[in-house]
Amino acid sequence: MKPLSRLVILVLFCALSGISLVAHPASASDELSGYLPKKTLFYASLPDLRTTLTQYKDTAAYRVFQDEEVQDFLEPILGKDGLFEKMMANLSDPLDFDVVSELDLRRVTLAIVGVDPSKDDFDAVQLVLEVWPATGDPAWGKILEWMKGLFKEPEAGDLEHEATLEIGKFTVEQLRADFGTLFLVSVGERTLFSSSLDALTDVLSRFENGSKDSLAHHPDFKAGFASISRSGDDLAVYLGISSILDTVFEAISNENSHMERDQVVGFLDALGVSNLKAVAFCTYFKDLLVESRSNFYAPGEERVGLWKVFAEGAPFPQEHLGFIPKDVVSFSGYSLDLSALWPLFWNSVDIIEPGTKEEMEKELGALEERLSIQLKQDIIDNLTGEVLTYQTMPTFGLSIPSFVFMVGIKDRSRFEPALEALIGEATEGAEHRHIPVGGEQMVLIPLEGQAMVQPCYAFVSDYLILTHQIPALRKAMSDVAKPGEGILASEKFRNAYKSAGVPKNIMSMSYYDVERIVMQAYGSLASLAPMAAGAMEDMPVDLAKLPTPQAISKYFKASVAFTTVEEDGLRMSSASPIGPELYILPFSSVFWLGARGSMPVPQPVATPVEKEGGR
Numbered sequence: 001m002k003p004l005s006r007l008v009i010l011v012l013f014c015a016l017s018g019i020s021l022v023a024h025p026a027s028a029s030d031e032l033s034g035y036l037p038k039k040t041l042f043y044a045s046l047p048d049l050r051t052t053l054t055q056y057k058d059t060a061a062y063r064v065f066q067d068e069e070v071q072d073f074l075e076p077i078l079g080k081d082g083l084f085e086k087m088m089a090n091l092s093d094p095l096d097f098d099v100v101s102e103l104d105l106r107r108v109t110l111a112i113v114g115v116d117p118s119k120d121d122f123d124a125v126q127l128v129l130e131v132w133p134a135t136g137d138p139a140w141g142k143i144l145e146w147m148k149g150l151f152k153e154p155e156a157g158d159l160e161h162e163a164t165l166e167i168g169k170f171t172v173e174q175l176r177a178d179f180g181t182l183f184l185v186s187v188g189e190r191t192l193f194s195s196s197l198d199a200l201t202d203v204l205s206r207f208e209n210g211s212k213d214s215l216a217h218h219p220d221f222k223a224g225f226a227s228i229s230r231s232g233d234d235l236a237v238y239l240g241i242s243s244i245l246d247t248v249f250e251a252i253s254n255e256n257s258h259m260e261r262d263q264v265v266g267f268l269d270a271l272g273v274s275n276l277k278a279v280a281f282c283t284y285f286k287d288l289l290v291e292s293r294s295n296f297y298a299p300g301e302e303r304v305g306l307w308k309v310f311a312e313g314a315p316f317p318q319e320h321l322g323f324i325p326k327d328v329v330s331f332s333g334y335s336l337d338l339s340a341l342w343p344l345f346w347n348s349v350d351i352i353e354p355g356t357k358e359e360m361e362k363e364l365g366a367l368e369e370r371l372s373i374q375l376k377q378d379i380i381d382n383l384t385g386e387v388l389t390y391q392t393m394p395t396f397g398l399s400i401p402s403f404v405f406m407v408g409i410k411d412r413s414r415f416e417p418a419l420e421a422l423i424g425e426a427t428e429g430a431e432h433r434h435i436p437v438g439g440e441q442m443v444l445i446p447l448e449g450q451a452m453v454q455p456c457y458a459f460v461s462d463y464l465i466l467t468h469q470i471p472a473l474r475k476a477m478s479d480v481a482k483p484g485e486g487i488l489a490s491e492k493f494r495n496a497y498k499s500a501g502v503p504k505n506i507m508s509m510s511y512y513d514v515e516r517i518v519m520q521a522y523g524s525l526a527s528l529a530p531m532a533a534g535a536m537e538d539m540p541v542d543l544a545k546l547p548t549p550q551a552i553s554k555y556f557k558a559s560v561a562f563t564t565v566e567e568d569g570l571r572m573s574s575a576s577p578i579g580p581e582l583y584i585l586p587f588s589s590v591f592w593l594g595a596r597g598s599m600p601v602p603q604p605v606a607t608p609v610e611k612e613g614g615r
Contacts, residue, residue: 032109032130033216035206037199039243040215042112045236049105052234055285060577063288063555069547076540083540103143104134111215113199117251123180126196128203133189144184144191148175167201168208215240220297224280227571228293237281245274263351270347272298272305276569283579288557289499290579298569305347308340311565313385315505322483323406323463324390325475326490329517331390332510338383342376371421378418384408384462392472393516400452402472406465406480416459437477442470487511496558500575505564512559514577519553 033043046052056062064070077083109130116124133140165172165183172185174197183194187207194200206214215221221238229236245268253261268274275298284291303311316335324331350357368374386408394401409415420432423445433444437458445455453468460480467473479486487493493511502509529543561574 031216032111032128033221033238034214035203035211036111036128036215037113037202038213038215038218039240039246040111040113040218040238041115041240041244041247043109043215043221043236043238043240044111045107045109046234047107047109047236048232048234049107051232052285055234058288059285059290060288060555060557064552067547067551067555069545069551073541073545073547076542103139105140106132106134108132113202114196115247115251116196123195126199127194128199129193131191131193133191140191148173165197167204170204170208172197172200172204220278221280223299223568224278224295224297225282227566228280228295229282230284233282233284235281235283239279241273241279242277266351267348270305270344270351272303272307275300275304275307287499288555289559289575289577292572292574292576292579294572296570296572299567305340305344309337309344310507310563310570312337312340313507316507316509317386318504318506318509320386320388320483321488322486323388323476323480324487325392325479326485326487328390328392328487328511329401329513329520330511331388331487332508333389334385334387334508336385336387336507338385339381342380367425371418371425373418373421375418378414379422382410382415384410393520400468402467402469404465404467404472404476406463406476409459409462409464412459412462415464419457419464437474438481440477440481442473442477444470492558493560496560496575499557500560500562500573502560502562503564506562507565507570508563510559510561512576514556514559515553518556519549522552523549 031047032045033040036043071078107130111128112125113128114126116126118124131140165174167185170185170187172183175182175184180195181197183197183200185192185200185204187204192200192203194203205211215238218240220240220242224238225236249261249265252264265274276296277299278295278297280295280297282293298307313335316333321333346357349360364375373379384407388404388406390404392402420443424430424432427446430446432446435442435444440458440460442456442458445457447453447455454470455466455468456470456473457464457466458473458477459465460477463480465473465476465480467476492513492515496511526546526549529546556577559574559576559578561572561576563570563572
C-alpha cells in the first residue's frame with residue numbers, strides 16, 4: 001500500500017469519527033479546550049454527535065436525500081447490492097465488524113495548536129485530533145489496531161511502526177511515513193492524534209497535572225463564545241486571531257523572509273485587523289434551517305480602518321426595504337461609514353509603498369483640476385453610507401440576471417456632475433445618452449463594440465441607482481420614487497425574517513431565495529445530463545431518472561442573515577437551509593440507512609463557555 005493511500009485511510013477514519021451513527025455526549029467539563037495551550041490557533045468541536053445527527057434529519061440536505069425521486073435515482077449506488085454496500089463490505093471485512101452500524105462515538109474535536117515554520121508540510125502544522133468512543137465500545141479499538149497494522153506491512157517500503165514513547169504516565173505510539181510522523185495516545189476512553197510530539201506532550205501534561213493555563217481559560221476564547229454559545233449547539237469553531245497574527249509576525253521575522261515585519265504590522269493596524277482578537281462560531285439545526293451565530297470579538301473604544309467603516313454607520317433603515325422588488329432572489333443592505341474609506345486608502349498607500357503617496361496626490365490633484373471636481377468632498381464625503389443591492393432571475397429574452405446597486409447621496413447637486421465627469425474621463429469623452437424618465441434622467445454609459453449589457457444609472461430622490469439593464473433601472477427608479485411594500489410583501493421573506501429573529505438595530509441584512517437559486521442552478525446542470533451520458537462509459541446511474549429541479553429545491557427555505565454592532569465587536573446571525581454542516585457531513589444521511597433501532601436523544605451538553613460558568 002502506498003504512503004498516500006495510508007494517509008487517505010487515516011483521513012477516512014477521522015471522517016468516520018465525525019459521522020458516527022450511535023454517538024453519546026461527552027461531559028462538558030472534559031472539553032479538549034481545557035487541555036489545549038492558550039495560544040491555540042484553531043479549534044473545532046462536534047460536542048454531541050448523537051444529538052447532532054438526530055437533528056441533522058431535520059435539514060434540507062437530509063430531506064432531499066430521502067426524497068423518492070432521489071432515492072430512485074441513487075438506487076444502483078445505495079440500494080441492496082449497490083456500490084455503497086459493496087464498498088462498506090470491503091471496508092468491514094478486515095475489521096471483522098460492520099463499521100457503519102457498530103462504530104459508537106461521543107465527540108470529535110480538531111485543533112491547530114501552532115505552526116513550526118522550520119518544518120515542512122505535514123510536520124509544520126501542529127495538529128491535535130480527539131476521538132472519543134462510547135464506553136466499552138470495541139469497534140474503535142479494532143479500527144486503531146487495524147490502522148496501526150498497516151504501518152507494519154512488509155511492502156510498506158519506507159514506512160515503519162516505531163517503538164512506543166513514555167510521556168509521564170501515558171504511552172504514546174509513533175507512526176512514521178514519508179508524509180510525516182503521527183503520534184497517538186489513549187487518555188482514558190478517548191484517543192488523541194497529533195502531528196507534533198511537542199504539542200502532544202504539552203497537552204498530556206495538562207491531563208496529568210491539571211492547569212488553568214489552557215485555551216478554555218483564555219479571555220479571548222471565553223469572550224468569543226460568551227454571547228453566542230448555547231446548550232445543544234451542533235458545532236463550535238474558534239479562531240484565535242491574536243495568536244494567528246503572532247505566528248504570522250514570527251514567520252515574517254525569519255531571516256529568510258523578504259517581507260518587513262514593521263510594514264506588515266503597520267498595514268494590519270491601518271486596516272484595523274489588529275483590533276480583532278478572535279472569531280467564534282456556533283450552529284444549530286432546526287426546522288430545515290441551520291441557525292448560525294458568529295462573534296467577531298474586537299474589544300477597545302477606538303475603531304479604526306475597516307472597523308470604523310463597518311461599525312460607525314447609522315442603523316440600517318429597514319423601512320427602505322420597500323425599495324426592493326418582491327420577486328428578487330437575493331438582496332443585501334448595509335449602513336456604513338464610507339467616509340472612513342478615504343483615510344484608510346491613503347494610510348494603506350503610505351505603508352505598502354512608502355514614498356508614493358506624494359506622487360499619487362499630485363496626480364489626483366491634476367485630475368481634479370482638469371475635471372473641476374474635488375473627489376473627496378464631491379464623491380466620498382457625499383455618500384450617506386446606506387447601500388442596497390439586489391438581484392433578480394433572468395427573464396425571457398435576457399441571458400443574465402439583473403443586478404441593481406443603490407447608495408444614498410447627501411448633496412446631489414455636487415455629486416451628480418462630479419460622477420458624470422469621472423465617467424466621461426473613463427470613457428474617453430464618449431457622449432452619454434440622457435433619457436427622461438418620470439421627471440428624472442436615465443444616463444446610458446457607452447461601451448465599445450456590441451456588448452450584451454448596457455451600463456446605466458439615474459438619480460432618484462437622494463439615491464444613486466446603477467445597473468446593467470435598462471428595464472431594471474426603470475423598475476428601480478419607479479420603486480424608489482413611489483415605494484410600496486416591496487420585499488415586505490413576500491411571504492418567503494417574512495418567514496425567513498421571523499426565523500432569523502432580526503432586531504431593529506442592525507448594521508446589515510441579506511436575503512436569499514434559496515429554493516429558486518437551487519432550482520435555477522440544478523436545472524442548468526441537469527440540462528447537461530445528455531452530454532455527460534454520452535461522454536462517460538459505465539455510468540452507475542440512469543440519467544433518465546435524474547430528479548427534477550422541483551424535487552431538489554422544494555426543501556430549501558429562504559435565508560436571512562444580519563449583523564449588529566456591539567461594544568466589543570460585530571455579531572453575525574443567520575437562518576439558512578445551507579450551512580457549514582452541509583459541507584462537513586455531505587454524506588452523513590447515507591449512514592443513517594445502517595442505523596439499528598431507535599436513537600433516543602440525550603440531554604444536550606454545555607458549550608465551551610458554560611463549563612466556566614459562562615453565559
